[in-house]
Amino acid sequence: MLLAPNDTIRVIALAHAKEGQRDALKQAFIQIIDKVRQEDGCLGYQFHVDQSDPNQFLMDEIWRDQAALDKHGQTDYFLNLVKTIEPLLAEPLLVRVFSPIY
Numbered sequence: 001m002l003l004a005p006n007d008t009i010r011v012i013a014l015a016h017a018k019e020g021q022r023d024a025l026k027q028a029f030i031q032i033i034d035k036v037r038q039e040d041g042c043l044g045y046q047f048h049v050d051q052s053d054p055n056q057f058l059m060d061e062i063w064r065d066q067a068a069l070d071k072h073g074q075t076d077y078f079l080n081l082v083k084t085i086e087p088l089l090a091e092p093l094l095v096r097v098f099s100p101i102y
Helices: 023-035 066-072 076-088
Strands: 009-016 042-049 056-063 094-098
Touching: 009 023, 009 066, 023 042, 023 056, 023 076
Parallel strands: none
Antiparallel strands: 009 056, 009 094, 042 056
16 A cells, blocks of 8 residues: 655664674564564664575564654663664664655
């Protein structure tokens, strides 16, 4: 389903696991997915792995509006995820936030 331009927010986060930390990083993300998908304002939340590099992951999120995204960012499980994954990353998490224009 395609959404018309509105107040929705799309977040793309790229995570690159350190050598030997792929499974731990993957599990850390998987543990919160069901909780996030149940949040009010979460329209989509998908976790992907790069087909050519299994140490690269992408989180693709769609939120109803900025307020829903802000609320998500304050949940205990999200804040715990940030702390958990930091030592597992080969480089800082890359997060980009997008708004629809057309």
